[in-house]
Amino acid sequence: xxxxxxxxxxxxxxxxxxxxxxxxxxxxxxxxxxxxxxxxxxxxxxxxxxxxxxxxxxxxxxxxxxxxxxxxxxxxxxxxxxxxxxxxxxxxxxxxxxxxxxxxxxxxxxxxxxxxxxxxx
Numbered sequence: 001x002x003x004x005x006x007x008x009x010x011x012x013x014x015x016x017x018x019x020x021x022x023x024x025x026x027x028x029x030x031x032x033x034x035x036x037x038x039x040x041x042x043x044x045x046x047x048x049x050x051x052x053x054x055x056x057x058x059x060x061x062x063x064x065x066x067x068x069x070x071x072x073x074x075x076x077x078x079x080x081x082x083x084x085x086x087x088x089x090x091x092x093x094x095x096x097x098x099x100x101x102x103x104x105x106x107x108x109x110x111x112x113x114x115x116x117x118x119x120x121x
Contacts, residue, residue, distance in 0.1 A: 002033030010041035015050065018042070028057040035065035043071035043087060046080030051087060061092040068098040076107045076116055084116050094120050 003011070006026040009018040018038065022028060031037045039059040042050045051071075055061060064070055072092040075083035084104075088094070094104050108116040 004030045004032070004038075006030070006038045007032045007036065007041070010038035011036075013041075013045055015047065018050065019053070022053060022057055028054050028059045029063070031063070031065070035063075035067075037063050037065075037071070039063065039071045040065055040069070040074050043080065043083045044074040044078050046075065046078065046083045048082040048086045051083055051090070055086075055090040061087050061090045062096060064096070064098070067100075068096075070096050070098075070104070072096075072104045073098060073102075073107055076104045076113065076120075077111065079111060079113050079116065081113070081116055081119070084119055088119065 006018060006021045006028060009021060028038060037059060039054050042054060062070055070092065072084065072087045075087060097103055105120045108120055
């Protein structure tokens, strides 16, 4: 599948295994063949504490997957307000466009996530 154990743990939402892998030194910046990093998956699931931990381990909050979606976009698409806050604090760029030309703000408005729209503005 072309994924690292860390990405696999994140995609399966095995949070305790993910934490253990991070503690043991797994590289947090690697992605699977679809370009998704563990941070994409953790953000999508709204795991604020893990987002903070992964950022300190070298994850780029602006890394894009094969569809050019960032972790911020994944969090916004799923209405994960805490994750959005953590990513913005970590320097996530609200102006990055995905492959369809949409930004996180587009997805927030489309999903009717008014509080996330306010944060992004």
